[in-house]
Amino acid sequence: MFTQLFDTYNREEIKQSIYSKTKADVEHTLNKTTKRNLEDFKALISPAASYYLESMAQVSQQLTQKRFGKTIQLYIPLYLSNECQNICKYCGFSLDNKIKRKTLTNEEILKEAKAIKTLGYDHILLVTGEANQMVGTPYLKNAIRLLKPYFSHISIEVQPLDQYDYEELIAEGLTTVLVYQETYHREDYKIYHPKGKKSNFNYRIETPDRLGKAEIHKMGLGILIGLEDWRTDSFFTALHLNYLEKKYWRTKYSVSFPRIRPARGIIEPKVIMTDKELVQLICAYRIFNEEVELSLSTRESENFRNNIIKLGITSMSAGSKTNPGGYEVEKQSLEQFEISDERTPQEIAQLIKSNGYEAVWKDWDKILM
């Protein structure tokens, strides 16, 4: 399990090591013709690398095009439920947030799905809070069964599950699971997640292992940017990615970099990451790992998304609603967070095209299960 490796690292030492990287370290990394390692990643996310942003962007672009071509995949979240038994200080669905709770019925799921289909989508991401009685494995299994006839690729972003739950859902047609660690800071993790199943740090950090054992096709990693020092947390994400790639080599990986967005009843971010720093992080991931998929959601602003397409990312969401029923059933219910880029999927597809890239709506098929 990853915890065994993770526990051999001292967070403070890693942080210091990142912050003491020099311009020479960054140049050495950029000039490499072989694959980059974790030390290189530290250099690329270090403050010293901020002087090399343009060079990093150029290397990142070239590596991304070589692997992924001039394409951007499109996906959309479908929020099934905002029920949640956890208290998470940064989340609009937190148990202590007095909002109206809603879980979609079969009929409502299909209504939402049809609305999403008319937008052109073929890849869908199902999202719930953590409420095992209402939205546990049986509910998810039922939702996948309902949606499978309409979509080529089904992902979930829900509570961590056990290996056998994942196996059951995979057999039903699940292809991808996103499970973000939020932060690798073991002590502060407890402060952000004081109550509920999510407060178990070890269970969460070992979720990718359980997914690997269940032989999931793809899994997505990431941290919530704004909780702790993003450089140190990103290093641990990269360490996690490296570990998983070697151990579960049949699985494909993606990384996301969500920044905390405003929502009703949540804390202010402790750490602010600038746009420049987010670009640095995206390019650093790409230069470090040429094969990993990098995903960007509608949390980011129009201007940022307009300019980021060519710099290393490989998939984007568009036209997202973060409330259950948001597409058709109950458009006004409360969102998990405010999205920032409200343009329609067609507008985003046009934006991708105007950047000289192709918007890819389908890159998977039911026959591959």
Added chain:
Amino acid sequence: MKKLKIADKEFSSRLFTGTGKFSSSQLMEEALLASGSELVTVALKRVNLHNEEDDILRHLSHTQFNLLPNTSGVRTAKEAVFAAQLAREALETNWLKLEIHPDPKYLLPDLVETLKAAEELTKLGFIVLPYIHADPVLCKRLEDAGVAAVMPLGSPIGSNSGLQTKRFLEIIIEQSNVPVIIDAGIGAPSHAAEAMEMGADAVLVNTAIAVSENPLQMAKAFKLAVEAGRMAFEARLAKSKNFAEASSPLTSFLQE
């Protein structure tokens, strides 16, 4: 130039092409037309098999192109056979590029699963072109299984690093009774020409054309390089000499 025959089909062009990574389907169509390619491979996972208006398929509906569906995405022989049968039904071709790469990072082929799937698919009447490592023994085993051609890699897919497996490709070409198509890793027209000069029957190129600044022009460059390489092969390249012929100190006593 000699035409290439694979199964029951003859090809004037020895440049086979892929359809991924282009910045638009329109540009893909134009580039592939310019390449002169007559066999284009398309990933089943990228197309909508049940929609005749599928964007990729629509742009490939030219008589110049023969479709070669590929099984990219499958991880086992069982999945490959299942996918192949659906492809045959939907696309009305029994040609198949058999790709089984359970490793999504380097997309390297699984020889155990590939051989198993090839044996089964040939029995089911498919024209099987397997993507494989440059492994001469595996090529013979696949030949025994009844594949129509073999597609050994020059270097990891999409890497543009050329014929890193050259020594093994030479052995495969020397020993093969079925056409040898060098697939993967060909990043420049010079790599393609090199493969053809060695005696490869064809090459398959995708990334180098799709990701180029000017795919149309790059497609033409590959067309010319493949033709030049093949012509040179047929004309028999002058061998470079590493010995002198002017005087014969060792054998001069034989002269009268």
